[in-house]
Amino acid sequence: MVMLCLAGSVVPLLADEPARHTFVIGTNDFLLDGQRFQIRCGEIHAARVPREYWRHRLQMARAMGLNTVCAYLFWSQIEPRPGEFDWSGQTDVAEFCRIAQSEGLWVILRPGPYSCAEWEMGGLPWWLLKNDDIQIRTRDPRFLDAAKRYLKEVGHALGPLQITRGGPILMVQVENEYGFYGKDAEYMGDVRQALLDAGFDVPLFDCNPPNHLKDGHRSDLFPVVNFGSDPAGGFKALREILPQGPLMCGEFYPGWFDTWGAPHHLGNSPRYLTDLEYMLTNGASFSIYMAHGGTTFGLWSGADRPFKPDTSSYDYDAPISEAGWPTDKFFKTRELFAKHLLPGETIPEPPATNSVITIAPVEVTEYAPVFDNLPKAVRDDQPRTMEKYDQGHGCILYRTTIPAGPAATLEAASVHDFGFLFLNGERVGVMDRRNGSFKVQLPERKKSATLDILVEAVGRVNFGTEVHDRKGIHAPVKLEGKDLTGWKVFNLPLDDKMLGKLKFRSSEHESAPSLHRESQSRLTSAATVQGFNKPAFWRATVNIEKPGDTFLDLRSWGKGVVWVNGHCLGRFWNIGPTQTAYVPGCWLQAGKNEIVIFDLLGPEKPVIAGLEKPVLNELHPEKDFARAHRPKVTLQLDSAPPVLAAQFAPGSQMQEIKFDAPVKGRYFCLESLSAQDGKPFAAVAELDLLDESGKPLSHEGWTIACVDSEERAQEDGTAENAIDGQTANYWHTEWGAAQPNHPHQLVLDLGKSQTLSGFRYVPRPGAGDGRIKDYRIYVGDDLIRR
Numbered sequence: 113m114v115m116l117c118l119a120g121s122v123v124p125l126l127a128d129e130p131a132r133h134t135f136v137i138g139t140n141d142f143l144l145d146g147q148r149f150q151i152r153c154g155e156i157h158a159a160r161v162p163r164e165y166w167r168h169r170l171q172m173a174r175a176m177g178l179n180t181v182c183a184y185l186f187w188s189q190i191e192p193r194p195g196e197f198d199w200s201g202q203t204d205v206a207e208f209c210r211i212a213q214s215e216g217l218w219v220i221l222r223p224g225p226y227s228c229a230e231w232e233m234g235g236l237p238w239w240l241l242k243n244d245d246i247q248i249r250t251r252d253p254r255f256l257d258a259a260k261r262y263l264k265e266v267g268h269a270l271g272p273l274q275i276t277r278g279g280p281i282l283m284v285q286v287e288n289e290y291g292f293y294g295k296d297a298e299y300m301g302d303v304r305q306a307l308l309d310a311g312f313d314v315p316l317f318d319c320n321p322p323n324h325l326k327d328g329h330r331s332d333l334f335p336v337v338n339f340g341s342d343p344a345g346g347f348k349a350l351r352e353i354l355p356q357g358p359l360m361c362g363e364f365y366p367g368w369f370d371t372w373g374a375p376h377h378l379g380n381s382p383r384y385l386t387d388l389e390y391m392l393t394n395g396a397s398f399s400i401y402m403a404h405g406g407t408t409f410g411l412w413s414g415a416d417r418p419f420k421p422d423t424s425s426y427d428y429d430a431p432i433s434e435a436g437w438p439t440d441k442f443f444k445t446r447e448l449f450a451k452h453l454l455p456g457e458t459i460p461e462p463p464a465t466n467s468v469i470t471i472a473p474v475e476v477t478e479y480a481p482v483f484d485n486l487p488k489a490v491r492d493d494q495p496r497t498m499e500k501y502d503q504g505h506g507c508i509l510y511r512t513t514i515p516a517g518p519a520a521t522l523e524a525a526s527v528h529d530f531g532f533l534f535l536n537g538e539r540v541g542v543m544d545r546r547n548g549s550f551k552v553q554l555p556e557r558k559k560s561a562t563l564d565i566l567v568e569a570v571g572r573v574n575f576g577t578e579v580h581d582r583k584g585i586h587a588p589v590k591l592e593g594k595d596l597t598g599w600k601v602f603n604l605p606l607d608d609k610m611l612g613k614l615k616f617r618s619s620e621h622e623s624a625p626s627l628h629r630e631s632q633s634r635l636t637s638a639a640t641v642q643g644f645n646k647p648a649f650w651r652a653t654v655n656i657e658k659p660g661d662t663f664l665d666l667r668s669w670g671k672g673v674v675w676v677n678g679h680c681l682g683r684f685w686n687i688g689p690t691q692t693a694y695v696p697g698c699w700l701q702a703g704k705n706e707i708v709i710f711d712l713l714g715p716e717k718p719v720i721a722g723l724e725k726p727v728l729n730e731l732h733p734e735k736d737f738a739r740a741h742r743p744k745v746t747l748q749l750d751s752a753p754p755v756l757a758a759q760f761a762p763g764s765q766m767q768e769i770k771f772d773a774p775v776k777g778r779y780f781c782l783e784s785l786s787a788q789d790g791k792p793f794a795a796v797a798e799l800d801l802l803d804e805s806g807k808p809l810s811h812e813g814w815t816i817a818c819v820d821s822e823e824r825a826q827e828d829g830t831a832e833n834a835i836d837g838q839t840a841n842y843w844h845t846e847w848g849a850a851q852p853n854h855p856h857q858l859v860l861d862l863g864k865s866q867t868l869s870g871f872r873y874v875p876r877p878g879a880g881d882g883r884i885k886d887y888r889i890y891v892g893d894d895l896i897r898r
């Protein structure tokens with residue numbers, strides 16, 4: 113039996129043996145073999161790291177000074193079809209845990225059933241949505257029975273790896289930040305029981321942000337608190353429900369995730385290090401979310417609510433970069449941890465980074481138009497969402513015939529997420545869920561025409577009740593107010609089976625497009641002139657002498673998905689911020705390598721290259737097909753007197769404000785008149801509105817009706833941050849190119865008139881400006897004129 117000395121205790125190398133070690137939650141500390149154990153943990157997702165690189169990343173984590181790694185499971189990937197479980201390849205989490213153990217790391221497991229994590233639908237399987245009115249993350253038996261079956265399977269696969277059986281798993285999390293979603297402690301009890309029934313006998317815990325710790329809390333679950341700053345404040349809130357016991361931060365954010373069209377997030381390193389030191393010095397345990405973000409390969413990236421699709425890069429500005437490189441933050445963290453080691457503990461040297469290569473620009477000449485590669489159609493009277501056609505991901509094409517006639521308005525109830533419209537194969541418009549624009553003007557038709565609506569699903573929302581995110585067209589589709597019926601529906605799941613059937617032809621025979629951009633407008637590029645702006649798959653064969661990691665430069669392409677040698681690298685979109693796709697060298701081979709690019713818009717230049725560095729922060733709003741970031745509207749504050757004029761208290765705590773009497777309206781306007789620090793800025797981390805009984809309203813269907821100013825270049829200060837449920841990000845008025853002064857207005861469109869008794873305001877977190885002082889509130893149906 114090989115022994116490895118770590119943290120004054122011994123990590124056994126083989127699992128399922130009689131327990132050698134004990135891990136308990138003591139009165140004041142975690143106790144490993146009876147010794148005080150400060151958990152220095154970091155999050156790494158096996159699914160976001162090529163299996164071949166798991167050991168390298170875990171060695172990096174160890175070399176950063178971590179003694180534990182935390183891992184989510186993603187139910188949707190483990191049970192792709194009801195009752196079909198797949199623990200192979202990227203989902204072989206047992207192997208991931210064994211490697212962690214062999215590298216001297218303990219493991220904290222977060223199996224879900226819900227995980228969030230910017231993963232499609234928060235890790236929940238799409239097929240749950242085949243039930244029309246299923247209530248996800250509740251005691252709805254259709255949800256709970258499926259969750260129990262899944263957790264039972266998790267018990268089979270990972271139960272033997274618990275410390276109680278000689279393995280590395282110390283603790284298991286029940287659900288994830290449930291307090292953000294509900295208050296039903298019974299539901300949490302059912303999930304807890306399911307994990308016990310599945311054979312987990314290590315401590316079970318739950319996690320929540322400070323202002324939701326009490327929601328759904330149970331005394332038989334050990335609570336940890338999630339925060340990105342102000343550890344003292346976070347632990348103070350935790351002590352309210354955990355008067356005694358070790359303090360742990362379950363998610364401590366060194367950076368943040370990116371969404372398409374918003375600036376790349378960079379964490380505040382000095383504050384990150386100060387807060388880490390605070391926790392180390394005060395004997396608190398923590399888990400850095402993310403220690404290494406990696407990449408959301410495949411079609412697994414989710415979307416933040418209300419609907420901000422996540423990039424496939426999950427670099428997260430983490431200490432260990434997307435390609436596994438040690439960053440400055442890595443070395444500073446390592447230095448800091450070296451000052452806080454437990455007796456007998458050492459930190460190994462980091463492993464070598466994987467080799468990196470470049471690939472010279474290659475012209476992509478093979479081409480397979482989508483419309484020439486359609487599968488057999490399904491006929492349907494009304495268009496339905498893709499789940500109804502037993503499809504989970506990718507695209508879906510809806511086709512019907514419309515009569516000859518004058519220019520006309522076509523409108524769908526809604527489209528999740530982007531609908532590209534074609535008349536007789538010619539592109540005529542886009543429906544865009546980001547700003548709720550589901551109306552398109554169709555030109556005059558001399559004779560009846562074929563209408564195609566090609567819908568792209570870009571990942572189900574992973575947070576809030578918006579996870580009930582059915583993809584495709586939500587009927588009806590009306591032409592001049594009249595329902596269009598008699599549709600042909602084509603499933604385009606973008607899976608291996610579909611790719612295998614594509615018939616490529618050489619674009620050369622179609623007089624290859626000149627490689628220079630012919631025109632500037634968004635939807636027309638060089639390819640347009642040559643008719644290559646139709647949605648199509650492109651293919652190139654690239655010869656590589658010695659494989660190594662590289663970053664595919666996708667800047668001359670439009671919007672879509674890319675594969676290398678059959679591995680789906682994820683999504684790309686020329687609006688940025690991400691402009692490259694990480695290619696792990698282990699997925700390349702010496703000799704011929706196949707690159708396939710699915711582009712919905714068409715390339716400016718059908719050229720591909722491999723760079724030695726990623727491009728994670730290059731925005732091109734001018735390339736966005738959304739005409740404007742927000743529909744132009746007029747704010748009419750004189751349409752109703754303010755329902756409240758008051759002053760917020762200073763500080764970062766959430767503030768609940770009650771109106772003298774309930775008010776009714778579709779629009780809610782917060783107008784800031786001054787800031788606590790006297791500066792011209794306003795910022796809001798989160799806004800919740802309270803219904804007549806004082807309960808927070810669901811954010812479902814909420815959009816930003818208008819906002820006078822938002823910083824979108826220097827940082828992601830987009831207004832949606834104020835209603836996405838996350839308190840770690842925030843709306844912030846411009847401070848880069850301009851610094852407009854108060855008054856500032858943020859207007860929410862609730863989608864329909866609602867009765868409100870008050871609201872909750874969460875000021876921006878951490879230090880920094882924008883905390884509002886004097887303000888007014890307006891509520892009404894006529895605040896906005898479109």
Ligand code: GLA
Pocket residue numbers: 227228229230288289338363368369
């Ligand atoms: C939350 C979730 C995580 C992740 C982070 C943001 O706290 O628990 O899964 O979504 O936010 O990255």
